[in-house]
Amino acid sequence: MMTSRRVVVGLLTAVVVAWSCGVGPATAQLLINGAGATFPYPIYSKWFDEYAKISRSVNFNYQSIGSGGGIRQITARTVDFGATDGPMTDEQLKAAPGELFHVPTVVGAVVATYNLPGNPKLRFTPEILADIFFGKITKWNDPRIKDVNAGVSLPDQPIVVIHRSDGSGTTYIWVDYLAKVNPEWEQKVGRGTSVKWPVGLGGKGNEGVAGQVKNTPGALGYVELAYAIKNNLPAASIRNQAGKFVEPTIRSTTAAAAAASAEMPPDFRVSLTNAPGPDAYPIASFTWLLVYREQPDEVKGKAIVNFLWWAAHDGQKYAADLLYAPLPAPVVKQIEAKLRQVVYQGRPLLAAQ
Amino acid sequence: MAVVFGRSAGAGAATPAAPPFVGTRRRRFGDRGFREITRAAGLAPLVLVAGMAAVMAHAAWPSLRRFGWAFITTSNWDPVAEQFGALPFIFGTLVSSLLALLLAVPLGLGAAIYLAELAPRAVRPPVTFLIEMLAAIPSVVYGLWGIFVLAPWLRTWVQPALGHTLGFLPLFQGPPYGVGMLAAGLILAIMIVPFITAVSREVLLAVPRMQREAALALGATGWETTRIAVLRYGRSGLIGAILLGLGRALGETMAVTMLIGNRPEVSFSLFAPGYTMASVIANEFTEATSDLYLGALIEIGLLLLVLTLAVNGLARLLVWSVGRGPTVVRE
Numbered sequence: 032m033m034t035s036r037r038v039v040v041g042l043l044t045a046v047v048v049a050w051s052c053g054v055g056p057a058t059a060q061l062l063i064n065g066a067g068a069t070f071p072y073p074i075y076s077k078w079f080d081e082y083a084k085i086s087r088s089v090n091f092n093y094q095s096i097g098s099g100g101g102i103r104q105i106t107a108r109t110v111d112f113g114a115t116d117g118p119m120t121d122e123q124l125k126a127a128p129g130e131l132f133h134v135p136t137v138v139g140a141v142v143a144t145y146n147l148p149g150n151p152k153l154r155f156t157p158e159i160l161a162d163i164f165f166g167k168i169t170k171w172n173d174p175r176i177k178d179v180n181a182g183v184s185l186p187d188q189p190i191v192v193i194h195r196s197d198g199s200g201t202t203y204i205w206v207d208y209l210a211k212v213n214p215e216w217e218q219k220v221g222r223g224t225s226v227k228w229p230v231g232l233g234g235k236g237n238e239g240v241a242g243q244v245k246n247t248p249g250a251l252g253y254v255e256l257a258y259a260i261k262n263n264l265p266a267a268s269i270r271n272q273a274g275k276f277v278e279p280t281i282r283s284t285t286a287a288a289a290a291a292s293a294e295m296p297p298d299f300r301v302s303l304t305n306a307p308g309p310d311a312y313p314i315a316s317f318t319w320l321l322v323y324r325e326q327p328d329e330v331k332g333k334a335i336v337n338f339l340w341w342a343a344h345d346g347q348k349y350a351a352d353l354l355y356a357p358l359p360a361p362v363v364k365q366i367e368a369k370l371r372q373v374v375y376q377g378r379p380l381l382a383a384q
Numbered sequence: 385m386a387v388v389f390g391r392s393a394g395a396g397a398a399t400p401a402a403p404p405f406v407g408t409r410r411r412r413f414g415d416r417g418f419r420e421i422t423r424a425a426g427l428a429p430l431v432l433v434a435g436m437a438a439v440m441a442h443a444a445w446p447s448l449r450r451f452g453w454a455f456i457t458t459s460n461w462d463p464v465a466e467q468f469g470a471l472p473f474i475f476g477t478l479v480s481s482l483l484a485l486l487l488a489v490p491l492g493l494g495a496a497i498y499l500a501e502l503a504p505r506a507v508r509p510p511v512t513f514l515i516e517m518l519a520a521i522p523s524v525v526y527g528l529w530g531i532f533v534l535a536p537w538l539r540t541w542v543q544p545a546l547g548h549t550l551g552f553l554p555l556f557q558g559p560p561y562g563v564g565m566l567a568a569g570l571i572l573a574i575m576i577v578p579f580i581t582a583v584s585r586e587v588l589l590a591v592p593r594m595q596r597e598a599a600l601a602l603g604a605t606g607w608e609t610t611r612i613a614v615l616r617y618g619r620s621g622l623i624g625a626i627l628l629g630l631g632r633a634l635g636e637t638m639a640v641t642m643l644i645g646n647r648p649e650v651s652f653s654l655f656a657p658g659y660t661m662a663s664v665i666a667n668e669f670t671e672a673t674s675d676l677y678l679g680a681l682i683e684i685g686l687l688l689l690v691l692t693l694a695v696n697g698l699a700r701l702l703v704w705s706v707g708r709g710p711t712v713v714r715e
Contacts (some may be wrong), residue, residue, distance in 0.1 A: 069670075097670030122671065192560060196663075198463075198647035198671025221464035224671035232563055232657050233646025236666060242531045247539070249564065 061334055066094040067101020067114030070200050070255065071318045073116070074137055074353050078346050082338055089334045098200050098224065104223050105131065105321045111331055115320035116200020117207075117224060118300035130324040133299040134339055135317040137347075138356040140256035140284040141204045142266035142314070147171065150265040151183045154276045157212035157269070157305070157313070163190055164209060164252060165216070166230035171249060178264060179270075186249070193243045193252030196233025198224040203314040205253045208304035214363045256284060257354035273309040283312035284356035299369070315356070321375065328377040336373050336381045343367070419601070432691075439507045440686045447679035468680035470687065472648040476658035477691070478563070480640060480671040481633040483569030484576055489626055491573070492580030496625075499581070500588035500612055512585065512619035519578035526680070527642030530571045531613040535562035535643060543655055559654045559702060561645065566654040572636060576629035583628055584656075589619030590613055627699045634692055661688045 065075075072095040092296040096104075098115040105113030106127045113131075116139075124131055143155060159175055161170045168175060172185045195202045203224045210217035220226050234240040237258040244250040244264070256279050259266045268276040277283050290308030295301055303315040320339065328334025343366045347357040358366070373380050447455065451468060458469030499508055539562030546556045588603065590616050599613035615622065637660075645657020646667065656672070661684050672678045 086515075087674075094492060101669035102673055104539040189559065196641065197667040198669075200671075223464040224673075225463045225668050227462040227464065228647075229649070232561060233659075234666070235641050236648070239531070239642060242528075246536050373439065 051260055058246065059092045061330060062090050062092060063112070063331055063334055063338075064066050064092050064094075064110045065101075065112040065114060065320070065336065066096050066104045067111045067321070068098045068116045068200055069095040069320055070116050070138060070139060071114065072354070073257075073348060074355050077349050078338075078342055081346070081349065082341060083343070086214055086334070086337070088180045089338070091338070099198065101321065104316045105323075106348060108327075111322075111328075112321065112335060114268060115321060116246065116318050117203040117315065118302075119321070125135075127323075132322050132324055134322060134343075134366060134369060135168050135299050135318040135319055135358060135362060136342055137350050138288045138303065138315055138317055138358065139204070140279050140287070140299030140312055140315040141201055141208075141253050142256050142259045142264075142279040143251060143253055143269070144241065144244055144259055144264040145193060145252070146246075146248055147188075147265075148186060148248075151180075151215045153183065153265070153267040155209070155267050155269050160269070161209050161216050162214035164192060164194075164229065164231070166192070179276075191250040192228075192249050193240050193247070193250050194228050194231050195237075195240055195253075196235050197239075199236075200224065200316070200318070201237065201253070201255055202226070205303060207302055207316075208314045210305065211302070211305045256281070260354050260375040269313050271309075271311055271313040272305055272307050273311075275309050277310065279312050279314070281351055281354065281356045283310055284315045285359055287311035287313065287315040288317065288356065288362060289359035292359055292365070294364065295365055299365070324373055326373060326375045330381070332373065332375045332380045333382070336370050339370055339379065340367070344372075385676030397454060436684065436686075439658060440689070444679045444683035446676045446688050447683045449682075451705070452637045452677060456681070456687065459648065459650055461664075463672070463677055465675050466674065467679075470652050470680070470684050473659050473661040473684060474687065474691070475650045476568075476644065477634060477660040477662070480565060480568045480572055480644065480658065480660055481630060483565070484633045485626065485630055487569065487573035488577045488580055488629055490630065492577045493584055493622065495577070495581045496584035496588055496609060497615075500585050501614065502606075512582075515578050515581050517578075518574075519582065520596075523575065523636060523639040526571055526712060527639035528574055530567060530643040531563075535567050538562050538567055541637060541662070543565075547655075554652045555654050558651075560655055561657065563643050563645045563657060564655050565644065565651075566659045567641045568658065568660070569654070571639050571643050572633045573638060575639060576632050579632060580629045583625035584618075584622050587618040591617045623699065623703050625695065628643050630699075631692065632696060634644050634695065635662055635688070637666045641666060641670070642655050661685075661691075 036338050068071075075095075079093065081088065094100075098117055099117050101110075101113040102119055102123060104110045106123070108128060118133060119131065143160065145153060147225055148268050155176075156179055159168060159179070162175075169189055170187060171190055172187045177185055194205075202352070203222065205217070206220065208227050209223050210220070210222050220229065232243060234243040234252070237254045240252040241258065241262060241264060244252040255262065256266075258264075259279070265272075266279050268278045270276050276323075286305050286308055287306040289303055290306040290311045291303045299317070299319065301317070303317060305313045306315065322339070326335070343358060343363050347363075350357040370381050371379055447468060451458075455468065455470055456470060456474060459471040460467050460469045461472065462468075499512055499515075503511065534681075539560045543560030543562070543566070547560065550556045555690040595613040595617050596609055604612060639664065640660050641663035644659060644663060646659050646663060647657035648659045648664070649656070665681050665688075666684055668677075669681055672681055
């Protein structure tokens with residue numbers, strides 16, 4: 032009895048779904064498909080929502096399947112735009128069937144979070160962080176940690192390192208930073224969305240890392256800034272290139288982007304980690320949308336550049352609410368120039384702004 | 385009956401001896417259609433498995449060519465340097481699943497025997513329902529429970545106690561993290577118990593009443609009756625139940641990856657973190673960008689398929705060798 036009822040319910044659902052799908056495209060909306068990074072998904076879906084209110088004829092469909100998938104799909108041209116947390120490599124760009132632009136959308140940061148009695152405010156230098164993740168510093172009361180944390184009582188407890196087990200842009204940013212500040216890390220471990228960790232346990236996703244840190248006394252892990260703020264996790268200040276200990280906040284993250292934009296390469300493939308500038312939080316990164324310079328479809332191409340223009344300007348005001356750092360003004364100027372280069376059969380697609 | 389008739393009819397020729405009654409033709413057509421449809425359905429899984437294996441072998445080709453047998457005998461997993469050895473994952477999958485079986489089989493069979501043979505009539509339906517409901521809980525929920533309840537409990541109570549008493553064994557050495565092989569084995573055991581219990585119970589209920597009566601009539605005690613008349617009779621069905629559990633344990637991804645610690649190392653301590661084949665695929669697939677990296681992950685998938693087939697093959701052999709008890713008895 033149960034089964035037959037379930038079958039009926041299932042059939043009804045199928046009919047309803049089929050019917051609504053059939054009706055959807057009938058209103059002649061332009062559907063633009065994108066896929067890629069999971070990290071910026073909340074802001075992207077907010078943008079698509081807000082943008083749909085302004086530009087009613089355009090509909091965005093974004094699949095947050097991960098940066099790797101985004102790169103693969105845009106390279107195979109199965110989507111109209113891709114999205115990634117780590118810039119594409121030169122080989123990947125060469126493998127693409129056309130010239131791909133990286134367009135920065137927002138800035139994210141990664142924080143060191145920990146579990147100690149009372150969760151005091153901690154400070155780390157880049158050297159200490161690298162050595163903890165190398166397994167060279169193994170106890171919380173190590174003299175080097177004590178040195179920079181005067182007045183904090185650190186227990187005689189082993190440090191349990193927690194890292195991401197799933198491949199992720201968050202990991203990329205974290206190890207990119209460690210590789211920049213520690214030559215040995217660059218040589219032995221390197222950069223990637225997944226790496227061979229010298230020590231530690233893997234947790235799946237930000238929530239997996241945060242959960243394990245919360246449940247393991249003496250744990251130290253890394254999570255996205257947005258995740259840490261939302262869940263009130265303790266986050267360490269890190270000493271930046273200018274020698275100042277900077278707390279991870281939305282403002283210090285934007286400061287990192289501003290400091291790095293002075294030397295912005297024209298293709299935007301820049302790492303914001305270890306940024307100069309006294310207020311810059313050193314573990315930050317852009318996240319990018321990937322679009323072809325030569326759009327294969329005029330109508331879609333126009334819709335995409337118009338959307339990107341809107342995202343770099345009006346869209347930025349939604350960033351802070353969702354705990355992303357907005358783009359600094361000079362970068363927005365550079366994006367404007369870039370969007371003017373997007374063409375359909377040689378003609379620029381951007382309407383005069 | 386009709387199937388037999390249709391089959392003996394051979395190629396097209398109507399059986400001359402059959403009395404000409406209305407509907408023969410239609411029935412034959414109906415039967416043939418039915419047979420073809422069910423045959424197609426029966427062959428579909430074979431085609432699917434073969435197709436999957438072919439596609440996976442194709443996608444895994446860069447890795448197969450590059451690493452050869454070393455892929456399954458080495459344990460260096462370094463996506464940055466593009467060096468891939470899958471031994472820790474194979475090891476982790478086998479150890480966590482075996483550990484789960486070790487814990488779940490006595491519990492699951494015990495529960496089934498109780499429910500089928502001993503429990504008072506009033507107790508059976510609610511307990512059966514609860515156990516079967518356990519099977520319906522999504523594995524991510526088990527995983528969350530594992531992170532927030534099981535792992536801390538293991539870390540603060542179980543692992544220190546085991547370390548104190550049995551610490552001389554290499555199995556129980558090392559720092560107590562909570563998460564690790566032990567946690568993964570435990571959560572898997574909890575997840576497969578309902579499968580083992582539900583299927584075993586059905587098997588035991590299908591054992592004819594006469595079996596029990598005969599044993600009792602010969603003067604067997606309750607335990608002897610269960611052992612000789614019931615368990616022996618249903619053993620191939622019971623092995624089937626255990627295999628169903630093992631199959632689930634081998635392929636389980638979410639709960640395990642949340643609890644095993646995700647560290648690609650071969651360690652003989654149950655306290656140490658490990659990694660399984662299904663977990664590494666789920667973890668790293670989305671961000672695997674190079675062909676070789678992707679190939680290595682897909683090769684692990686292929687190995688998991690082979691491992692599952694091998695385990696099932698072994699199991700068939702086991703069922704076949706333990707004798708002629710009916711697998712599933714239906715009235």
